[in-house]
Every structure is written in C-alpha cells, then in structure tokens.
Amino acid sequence: MAGARCPSRVRLMAFLTLFFACFATASSTAQVPLLMWSTDGLPPLASPTAGHITPSDQFTAYLTSAFGSGPHTVLLFLQDKLSKDDFTVFGGVFGNKQDSAFQNLEAALRSSSSSVTLPALEWSGSSAIPALLQEKLGVSPLLVDADTLSHISINTADSNLLLVNLPYCTGLHKSCKEVLHDNDEVIGKVLNIMKDKNVPYTAIYTGLQPSQVISETSMSQPPAGRSLLQTVEPTVKAPIMFNETGGPCIMLWAQNLQVSVSETWVDLAAETPSLVGSRCNGNSSLLVLTYETGFTLSFAMSQRFYSVSARNWSTLDSVELQFSGLAASFIGSRNIYAPVEYSYHCQFVTSFQDNLLVPNNTNQNTSHWRLNFTDFQIQGFSLANGTNFSYANDCAGFFTPGIWMGLLTSLLMLFIFVYGLHMIMQLNTMDRFDDPKGPSISVPQLE
Structure with missing residues (x-):
C-alpha cells in the first residue's frame, strides 16, 4: 500500500491503520481489541490472519509463556467499552499530532521493546481479563490512578497487578473523541510515573466489553490527507x-x-450456519451449511489423479439445496476444478446463466429453485496454511471478450498502418518535368 521512507511515527500509524482496518470481521462472536507492550520484552506471537478471532484459550496460553517465571509488574488499562472501530474512527491524520486521540498510546508502542496487537480477542465476560491476569500472576488487582500511583511504593521483587479503570463516552456529556483523548492522557501520566520510578512493566490496554462506536456528525472542517484509523473500511x-x-x-x-425457492431471493451469507454433518478425508469433502431460516446447502468435493497432467485435481461435484423437506441437486460442471493444492475462485457461480451449476432434479416442486453465488471461493483439500486459502485457480479465462476486442482492434490498426506504409514506399518521382510558364516545346515536322 509506497517505497519512500517515512518517520517512525508515520510507519506506526500506517501499521495500525492497516492492522485494524484489514482485520475487521462480520462474525457474530463478541470480541474486544487488546494492545500489549513491555519494557522488558514479550514472547513472539504470529499476527492473526484476516477475519481471525483470537480464541481465549490461545491468549491464555500466551500469557502463560509471557508470565511463566519470575515476578512481573502489569499495568492493566481497562476501559468500560472498546472496539476496533474506536481506533478506526478516532485515530487522527497522518503526521498531524493534534488530530490523534491516541498520542501517548502510539508513543508507548513505538518506545517499547516489543508489543502484541490482537484486533479481535474473543470476549467471554467483563471480568475475564482481570481474573486471567490474577490467576497468572497470583496476586489480586490493585485499583490505582495517576495520583495514587505516584505516592505508593512498588516492590519489584513480587508480582504486581495495577488496575487503571477508564470511562467510555456512553452517557457522558463529552464526545467519544474527547473521552478517548482524556483516557490517553491518563495512560501517558501513568507510564511517565512508572518511568520516573524506574520500574519495568508490561502494559495491557483493552475493554470490559465491546462498544458501539457513536459517529461524530459535527466537524469543523473536512479531514485532509490520509487519516490514521479514521475511515471505516468495509x-x-x-x-x-x-x-x-x-x-x-x-x-x-x-x-x-443467494438462493431462490419461491421467486424471492434470500442471501444466506448474512447468517451464521451450523456445520453439523460436514466431513472430509483424503479423497472427498462434504461441507453442510444448515441455517436457522430452514435452508441447508451442501457442497460435495472430490479429488482424483489425472495421468495426463501427472497431478491430482479437485472438483466441485455437486451442490444440494434443501428447504421444507424438499431438495434440489445441482451438478458442478467440468469447469469447477482446480489443482488439489489450490483453491477455486469465481466471481459468479449460478445455476441459470453460465451453466457452472447444472440442475439435476426433475421434481416439479424444485425445478424453479436457483442458486447465485457472488465472489465465490472454496477449498476442500491441502489447507497447508491453516486459516488461509491457497493460491486461487480462477474460473475466468485469459482471453476475455475485452481482450479479444483489444487484440482485433490492434490487428486492424496494424493492417491499416502496414498498408499505408506499403503505398508510400511504392511512390516514384518523375524523370522529366515540363515548365508550364516557359515556351512550349515545338517539334518541327519534316516533310
């Protein structure tokens, strides 16, 4: 997303922008973001993939490795509510410190020896994070603020869990950006106190529960330039x-x-299905999607070895739609295939236009059932990357109608150019010239 070098703050802003915007997800699972940084260093943690929600047990295992031995001082900044959209909407403009609501947080992430960013951590309750840290550290949390922290003595020989509660904008007379900016000021004061006391620490910033971002409609002037976490990505x-x-x-x-059983289209992608009945093995895969609205979609795939290409290929053999006790089957044409190491992708997969799905049901009650899949991608074998699709084998051919039109137009223009050049090269100059203004040439006749 340019090759020019930029200041460290801009790089951090760009990283946070891409991180939180690209990992937005439409899953129904409740989730909160979590930022974690340390002055001593943290164990490495692989960045989550797009749309991935970090399970609570995975985070528990990470905390075990981070706080496995020795005493630790942990600062827990626990906001009443927090979501990815808070960073997206109220971040600020690149390079303009006045517009950022998270100036001290950004500075802390830049200056820390290591940090961990989880844009979507599975939320299991408002007391889950404090209870988990209390279990790992073996101490009860101590509620502090910037004023009380400056007057207490911290014993680094023992573990300490310092809890700083931060409000959210719901029910307050301030805008969300102002509240988040005030919270950021509190974070900055607490971190400065810890620095003055020369106490190594690990800090965690998260929320008691997910928040619903309140949009700020009044703006004094339109934002200029590229913004930090300000434009909400789809x-x-x-x-x-x-x-x-x-x-x-x-x-x-x-x-x-989209499925149609009674001349009305229903989009099942907006629902969360049950996968009961799905199965897979080395030769075949069956994905069964059962929805609460009564629809069931089943995708049957298989793989086999083709000696001509000397490799295994996977095919989508059939798609079955069930509703109200009736079922319609659609056979995947020979065009729905991919090498077994790849996934299959197609912009449009329908049962009524391109014949990628051919109806295979003569039942009069289901003869008018239709399927329409947009931006469809599936993989039933060789998921070596875990939560990522492999390289996609696309259904679109190389020579599309647009490419053919461009080639034919180019050939026609080339023919006209060659023909004109040939005509010019055939022109010859005259070997004699007659001056029309001079005396005419008279040839005497001899009798």
Missing part, C-alpha cells in the same frame, strides 16, 4: 471453516450466497 467476513482432527480441512467464502 468489514471483511470471516470464511466458513470446518475443522477435522489435525486442523481445518474445508474453507468457503462468498460475498453472497
């Missing part, structure tokens, strides 16, 4: 993933999963 839905023993084995993602 949310990226998490792919549907079926896990078997040993990890995920089937993944599906689509912008729209």
Whole structure:
C-alpha cells in the first residue's frame, strides 16, 4: 500500500491503520481489541490472519509463556467499552499530532521493546481479563490512578497487578473523541510515573466489553490527507471453516450466497450456519451449511489423479439445496476444478446463466429453485496454511471478450498502418518535368 521512507511515527500509524482496518470481521462472536507492550520484552506471537478471532484459550496460553517465571509488574488499562472501530474512527491524520486521540498510546508502542496487537480477542465476560491476569500472576488487582500511583511504593521483587479503570463516552456529556483523548492522557501520566520510578512493566490496554462506536456528525472542517484509523473500511467476513482432527480441512467464502425457492431471493451469507454433518478425508469433502431460516446447502468435493497432467485435481461435484423437506441437486460442471493444492475462485457461480451449476432434479416442486453465488471461493483439500486459502485457480479465462476486442482492434490498426506504409514506399518521382510558364516545346515536322 509506497517505497519512500517515512518517520517512525508515520510507519506506526500506517501499521495500525492497516492492522485494524484489514482485520475487521462480520462474525457474530463478541470480541474486544487488546494492545500489549513491555519494557522488558514479550514472547513472539504470529499476527492473526484476516477475519481471525483470537480464541481465549490461545491468549491464555500466551500469557502463560509471557508470565511463566519470575515476578512481573502489569499495568492493566481497562476501559468500560472498546472496539476496533474506536481506533478506526478516532485515530487522527497522518503526521498531524493534534488530530490523534491516541498520542501517548502510539508513543508507548513505538518506545517499547516489543508489543502484541490482537484486533479481535474473543470476549467471554467483563471480568475475564482481570481474573486471567490474577490467576497468572497470583496476586489480586490493585485499583490505582495517576495520583495514587505516584505516592505508593512498588516492590519489584513480587508480582504486581495495577488496575487503571477508564470511562467510555456512553452517557457522558463529552464526545467519544474527547473521552478517548482524556483516557490517553491518563495512560501517558501513568507510564511517565512508572518511568520516573524506574520500574519495568508490561502494559495491557483493552475493554470490559465491546462498544458501539457513536459517529461524530459535527466537524469543523473536512479531514485532509490520509487519516490514521479514521475511515471505516468495509468489514471483511470471516470464511466458513470446518475443522477435522489435525486442523481445518474445508474453507468457503462468498460475498453472497443467494438462493431462490419461491421467486424471492434470500442471501444466506448474512447468517451464521451450523456445520453439523460436514466431513472430509483424503479423497472427498462434504461441507453442510444448515441455517436457522430452514435452508441447508451442501457442497460435495472430490479429488482424483489425472495421468495426463501427472497431478491430482479437485472438483466441485455437486451442490444440494434443501428447504421444507424438499431438495434440489445441482451438478458442478467440468469447469469447477482446480489443482488439489489450490483453491477455486469465481466471481459468479449460478445455476441459470453460465451453466457452472447444472440442475439435476426433475421434481416439479424444485425445478424453479436457483442458486447465485457472488465472489465465490472454496477449498476442500491441502489447507497447508491453516486459516488461509491457497493460491486461487480462477474460473475466468485469459482471453476475455475485452481482450479479444483489444487484440482485433490492434490487428486492424496494424493492417491499416502496414498498408499505408506499403503505398508510400511504392511512390516514384518523375524523370522529366515540363515548365508550364516557359515556351512550349515545338517539334518541327519534316516533310
């Protein structure tokens, strides 16, 4: 997203912008963001993939490795509510410190020896994080603020859990940006006190529960330039993933999963399905999506070895739609295929236009059922990357109608150019010239 070098603060802003905007998810699971940094260093943690929600047990295991031995002093900045959108909307403009609501937080992340950013941590209750830290450190949390912290003595020989409560804008007479800016000032004061006391610490900034960002409609002037976490990016839905023993084995993602059974289209992509009945093995995969509205979609895939290409290929054999005790089956044409190491992607997969899905049901009650999948991608084998699709084999051919039109137009222009050049090269100059203004040439006739 340019190759020019930029100041460290701008790089940090760009990182946070991409991190929180690209990892937005439409999952129904409640989640809160969590920022963690330390003056001593933290164990490495792989960055989550797009749309991934970090499970609470994974975070628990990470805290075990981070606080496994020795005493630790932990600062827990616990805000009443917090979500990814708070960073997205109230961040600030690149390079303009006056517009950022998180100046001290950004400075702390820049100056720390290591940091961990979890844009979507599974939320299991308002007391989950304090209770988890109390369990790992073996001490009860001590509620402090900037004033009381400056007057207490911290014994670094023992573990300490210092809790700083921060408000949110709900019910207050200040705007959300002003409240977050005040909270950031509190964070800055607390960190400066810890620095003056020369106490090493690990800080965590998260929320008691997810928040609903309140949009600020009154703006004195339109924002200029590229903004830090200010423009809300379209949310990226998490792919549907079926896990078997040993990890995920089937993944599906689509912008729209539209079905029509009574001349009315229903988009199932907006619902969260149950995966009961799904299965996978080395030769076949079956993904069963059961929705609360009564629809059931089943995707059957298989793989086999083709000696001509000397490799295994996977195919989408059929798609079955069930509703109200009736079922309609659609056969995947030979165009829905990919190397077994790849995923399959197509912008439009329908049962009534491109014949990628051919109806295979003569039942009169289901003869008018239709499927329409937009931006469809599926993979049933060789999910080596865990939560990521492999390289996609796209259904669009290389020579599209636009490319053919461009080639034919170019050939026609080339023919006209060559023909004109050939005509010019055939022109010859005259070997004799007659001056029309001079006396005419008279040839005497001899009798």
